[in-house]
Amino acid sequence: MRLLLSLLSFLTIHHIFGAQIPPGQLTQITSDTYATSKGPKFHLYVPRNLSKHPALVVAIHYCTGTGPAYFKNSPYGKLAEQYGFIAIYPTSPHNGTCWDLSSRKTLTHNGGSDSGDIVGMVKWLLGRYSEVDQKRVYMVGTSSGAMMVNVLAGAYPDLFAAGIAYSGVPAGCFVSQQDLVNAWNSTCAQGKAVTSPKEWATVVSSMNPGYQGPRPKMLIYHGSKDAAISPQNYEETTKQWSGVFGYDYGNGIKNAESDKYVSTTWGPNLMGMLAKDGTHDLKQLGNFDMAWFGLSAIPT
Ligand SMILES: *[C@@H]1O[C@H](CO)[C@@H](O)[C@H](O)[C@H]1NC(C)=O
Ligand SMILES: *[C@@H]1O[C@H](CO)[C@@H](O)[C@H](O)[C@H]1NC(C)=O
Ligand SMILES: *[C@@H]1O[C@H](CO)[C@@H](O)[C@H](O)[C@H]1NC(C)=O
Secondary structure, three states: OHHHHHHHHHHHHHHHHHHHOOOOOOEEEOOOOOOOOOOOOEEEEOOOOOOOOOOEEEEEOOOOOOHHHHHHHOOHHHHHHHHOOEEEEEOOOOHHHOOOOOOOOOOOOOOOHHHHHHHHHHHHHHHHOOOOOOOOEEEEEEOHHHHHHHHHHHHOOOOOOEEEEEOOOOOOOOOOOOOOOOOOOHHHHOOOOOOOHHHHHHHHHHHOOOOOOOOOEEEEEEEOOOOOOOOHHHHHHHHHHHHHHOOOHHHOEEOOOOOOEEEEEEEOOEEEEEEOOOOOOOOOOHHHHHHHOOOOOOOO
16 A cells, blocks of 8 residues: 555656656646636746755746746746755736735735735645645745735745745735725835834734734845835835734844845844845845755855
8 A cells, every 4th residue: 555655656746747847947837737727827947956855935026027037037946956946936917917915815814816826836736746845835026026925924824934025015015995906006115104013913914813823934125225115115024024923123133234235133033134225126145045945054
């Protein structure tokens, strides 16, 4: 029986990752293989150098981007080869390819819309490839994708071990009072949504009421000269996760300063990196991010 089971699991792995998903090649998962075919498309990158029990990284693009564009314009594909993890690259289904960060559905645990669809992709993979380490599911995103990372951390805290947001806003900040899908919120973008850690934490708990379990550790990047998404959102986002983790926002510890970043640690689960004179278009610090995910030692 055990032999049969392990033979079956070998065949499944071979079927998914041998025949259908060529290693080392970004591959679109089509409706034939992906159950919720109405949701956003996504691409999968399985490295040639796949770990035995790989981690999973969901990499989420900016407005106007696509999964393949983010694969090309970020370091995570190369890092997947180096560290042996699998990467999912979703593509937004909306015109302009921003993510839905505004509807009640997307801001609610198991509510559906884009956050629910991305979770569907993760569960699809975990369900079909049991070798993936379910305790090491990570996410990273830029701009609209960073906003989605914060939303996913709020609405699906049980699924992710860590999140990294480049140039985003707090979870729920882009809310639409009229419950519009994929709405722009200029109050938030301009940094005029300013409130306390406690209030921001309430926004997070409203996304998944009653949840008491572990939450992803969060690394927040922003450029101090970001003209598209106000750097005030760096303060608001780090306030939000300070509130959620019960850290004293006013007493963050400044880390050794580099010429490019002012970095602050509020507790083991929250770090901020404010790029000095950084614009909206921040270059990802791939090696540092691997350390945040626990895939490598802190680079020196
Ligand atoms: C393959 O993975 C191993 C273990 O994670 C790593 O040490 C090695 O550098 C990787 N090889 C390449 C070519 O990236
Ligand atoms: C997206 O753009 C296309 C072409 O401009 C238009 O036909 C379609 O109605 C738009 N869809 C939405 C949801 O706005
Ligand atoms: C935009 O976001 C702010 C802060 O989250 C919220 O108070 C406001 O109602 C939102 N605007 C609209 C038009 O829904």
